[in-house]
Amino acid sequence: MADAYPAFTPVNLLTGFLGSGKTTLLRRMLGDPAMVNTAVLINEFGEIGLDHHLLERIDETMVLLQSGCLCCTVRGELAEAMRDLHAKREKGLVPAFDRVVIESTGLADPFPVLSTLKADPVLRHHFKASNTIATVDAVNATTQQGRVEFSRQVSVADRIVLTKTDLATASDADNAFAAIRALNPDAPIWLAAGADLELQMLLADSETGETSLFRCDEPVPADGSTHAGEIRSFVIEAETAVDWTAFGIWLTMLLNRHGDRILRVKGILDVAGEPRPVAIHGVQYLVHPPTHMRAWPSEERRSAIVFIVDGIEPALIVRSFRAFNALG
Numbered sequence: 613m614a615d616a617y618p619a620f621t622p623v624n625l626l627t628g629f630l631g632s633g634k635t636t637l638l639r640r641m642l643g644d645p646a647m648v649n650t651a652v653l654i655n656e657f658g659e660i661g662l663d664h665h666l667l668e669r670i671d672e673t674m675v676l677l678q679s680g681c682l683c684c685t686v687r688g689e690l691a692e693a694m695r696d697l698h699a700k701r702e703k704g705l706v707p708a709f710d711r712v713v714i715e716s717t718g719l720a721d722p723f724p725v726l727s728t729l730k731a732d733p734v735l736r737h738h739f740k741a742s743n744t745i746a747t748v749d750a751v752n753a754t755t756q757q758g759r760v761e762f763s764r765q766v767s768v769a770d771r772i773v774l775t776k777t778d779l780a781t782a783s784d785a786d787n788a789f790a791a792i793r794a795l796n797p798d799a800p801i802w803l804a805a806g807a808d809l810e811l812q813m814l815l816a817d818s819e820t821g822e823t824s825l826f827r828c829d830e831p832v833p834a835d836g837s838t839h840a841g842e843i844r845s846f847v848i849e850a851e852t853a854v855d856w857t858a859f860g861i862w863l864t865m866l867l868n869r870h871g872d873r874i875l876r877v878k879g880i881l882d883v884a885g886e887p888r889p890v891a892i893h894g895v896q897y898l899v900h901p902p903t904h905m906r907a908w909p910s911e912e913r914r915s916a917i918v919f920i921v922d923g924i925e926p927a928l929i930v931r932s933f934r935a936f937n938a939l940g
């Protein structure tokens with residue numbers, strides 16, 4: 613017989629603009645012993661998903677929803693994945709998870725995701741929407757706040773985590789705070805880098821028990837799409853190991869020059885002389901320090917770098933990568 617689990621399993625949506633720190637926060641949350649029984653659904657915008665590898669936790673209650681963006685093309689896939697997880701839990705085929713966290717793409721509009729939960733005839737009998745948590749990047753909020761996705765993500769949130777205040781200038785952090793408050797006057801805000809961030813508080817229901825789900829009665833547009841037309845994603849794969857110095861110079865120069873149009877870069881690199889993979893992240897002009905992952909996610913050791921760009925030709929970036937890599 614399956615273990616006990618709540619009659620209505622709470623579902624948290626983790627939203628926030630590209631590169632704002634969703635996966636980093638989720639990793640912290642999953643490290644909390646109170647969250648060991650959490651099922652995770654991850655959706656990424658782009659040809660290939662890396663977040664499930666970057667989380668470095670793979671089990672049968674972790675589902676990758678690929679092939680599109682949750683708010684546009686994969687709502688059906690989300691509902692199906694949740695129904696499937698629930699059915700397997702009932703049969704005792706997966707651990708009896710007691711919470712679900714959905715990490716959406718940095719471009720997703722949270723409204724259609726929440727209304728999917730509310731409208732699905734099966735899901736609504738077994739799951740309940742709990743807090744929507746949004747991450748906001750203190751370094752980049754000033755440039756991101758004009759984007760419709762940013763506004764929707766911040767305005768719908770029940771809880772907000774301001775990330776990267778350890779990197780931001782005081783004026784950037786103040787601007788980010790003001791941008792949040794202009795869209796969402798009352799959601800509690802925590803600092804990701806702050807000592808007082810209690811992960812449980814992000815999940816705890818509000819005193820009224822009312823969550824963003826109640827504020828999302830908007831009809832979903834027929835085509836679902838709310839993204840600016842020019843945003844594109846592509847991936848660069850390299851067959852041979854990458855020279856770290858040449859790569860670092862290339863990425864820094866690229867983002868310095870085109871950071872306004874390169875919304876997000878993330879990758880897993882096979883670096884010459886390094887047995888373990890190296891994770892790299894860039895968000896607009898900001899290049900984050902690389903980190904070593906514990907191990908390669910599969911037998912295949914191959915660098916893959918995902919780009920999400922707005923108004924720049926992918927071929928230009930691919931050509932310059934090949935040229936620089938050949939110098940290494």
Ligand SMILES: Nc1nc2c(ncn2[C@@H]2O[C@H](COP(=O)(O)OP(=O)(O)OP(=O)(O)O)[C@@H](O)[C@H]2O)c(=O)[nH]1
Pocket residue numbers: 628629630631632633634635636637663717718747774775776777778779804805876878892893900901
């Ligand atoms: N210094 C610092 N770095 C952070 C913080 N939060 C996130 N990062 C870094 O920001 C980069 C992007 O973080 P992710 O957690 O991958 O962001 P994301 O929102 O999941 O990205 P997408 O899924 O691509 O939208 C990584 O290099 C993180 O280490 C923070 O509070 N401080």
